[in-house]
Amino acid sequence: MKFLDQAKVYTRSGAGGNGCVSFRREKFIEFGGPNGGDGGRGGNVWIEAVANLNTLIDYRYQQHMYAKSGQAGMGKVMTGANGDDAIIKVPIGTQVFEEDNDTLIADLARAGDRFLLLKGGNGGFGNTHFKSSTNQAPLHANPGQPGIEKTIWLRLKLIADVGLIGLPNAGKSTFLARVSAARPKIADYPFTTLNPQLGMVRVGNIDFVVADLPGLIEGAHEGAGLGTRFLGHAERCRVILHLIDGTESEIVAAYRTIRGELSSYGHGLEEKSEILVLNKADAIAPDALSRKRRALEKASRCEVRVMSGVSGLGVEELLHAIARDVNALRIEEAPKPEKVQGWAP
Numbered sequence: 001m002k003f004l005d006q007a008k009v010y011t012r013s014g015a016g017g018n019g020c021v022s023f024r025r026e027k028f029i030e031f032g033g034p035n036g037g038d039g040g041r042g043g044n045v046w047i048e049a050v051a052n053l054n055t056l057i058d059y060r061y062q063q064h065m066y067a068k069s070g071q072a073g074m075g076k077v078m079t080g081a082n083g084d085d086a087i088i089k090v091p092i093g094t095q096v097f098e099e100d101n102d103t104l105i106a107d108l109a110r111a112g113d114r115f116l117l118l119k120g121g122n123g124g125f126g127n128t129h130f131k132s133s134t135n136q137a138p139l140h141a142n143p144g145q146p147g148i149e150k151t152i153w154l155r156l157k158l159i160a161d162v163g164l165i166g167l168p169n170a171g172k173s174t175f176l177a178r179v180s181a182a183r184p185k186i187a188d189y190p191f192t193t194l195n196p197q198l199g200m201v202r203v204g205n206i207d208f209v210v211a212d213l214p215g216l217i218e219g220a221h222e223g224a225g226l227g228t229r230f231l232g233h234a235e236r237c238r239v240i241l242h243l244i245d246g247t248e249s250e251i252v253a254a255y256r257t258i259r260g261e262l263s264s265y266g267h268g269l270e271e272k273s274e275i276l277v278l279n280k281a282d283a284i285a286p287d288a289l290s291r292k293r294r295a296l297e298k299a300s301r302c303e304v305r306v307m308s309g310v311s312g313l314g315v316e317e318l319l320h321a322i323a324r325d326v327n328a329l330r331i332e333e334a335p336k337p338e339k340v341q342g343w344a345p
Contacts, residue, residue, distance in 0.1 A: 005155065005157075005233070009063055011064075013042055013043060013119060013120045015069040015083075021036050024076075036126030039144040041122055042069050042122075049109075069083045070123050071083075093109060096152055098152065101153045122145045127139065158233040158236070162240075166243040172243055198210070201319065204323065240273065242275065246289065251296055252296060255296060275322060279307050305321065
């Protein structure tokens, strides 16, 4: 299935049905009077997050979502049927924006979250509502309220525990393929990953989801390369796993390039918990590896782990470190139980 994380959708709620002008006409009934029914209510437009979707590809081919209009009222004081609602089903983590693609309307971060986007029009009153002692045969009824039209943007931000970032060819896809059942494209040229890839990893009794994000380059926040379009998927990650190609000559510059892009992008990414990894250790001489590791630790002021996604060197230790961080953040984010106060007279 093709991955699509942004879609434009045209929506419209249903119009209310018109009220009915009708009079009771029955044999042997001397005074009939008005009996026009009300129109039915128009359908609403809802947006709902469901668990079995992971892309917005459906809305590339179905860009118009219209609710049904209510039926008109009928004689014998019969109310018209209400219009069916339109439900836009989206993956968990979808944000809904106005037509300007900047004003946030709703953020559906959990399965089952629903948001009423557009309300259907009310049905019009039939002429029964207008009868009185001075107007015993009203000849008018209300029309139904029209539906509301709105153009929205849907933007998906994947729900993952760990976000893989780094320059192109840093070994992100190789790492994901080794630690999970995901099979991303792996090749010896840049930008082999064009769409985010997800993989489920299990360490002991802890499960977490890893997202492989397309590589960043210098100037990505200004649109260079693939830009920062896919960094939105890292906003919901608990941990950032920053991979650096150890075979590069300027590893400190590579680190600062990615950190600069995260800072330019904003949205709290530069403040997230980061695990820094020097990858491709199997292709570096031991003395050169130690020298590069010390230089990177000095520049980053944090611990640098050594790994090889190809040979598996250091992968197991890295996974346990990720699991510890993810589990600690889950416990920190979990709602605290309310204290039950004891009985007091």
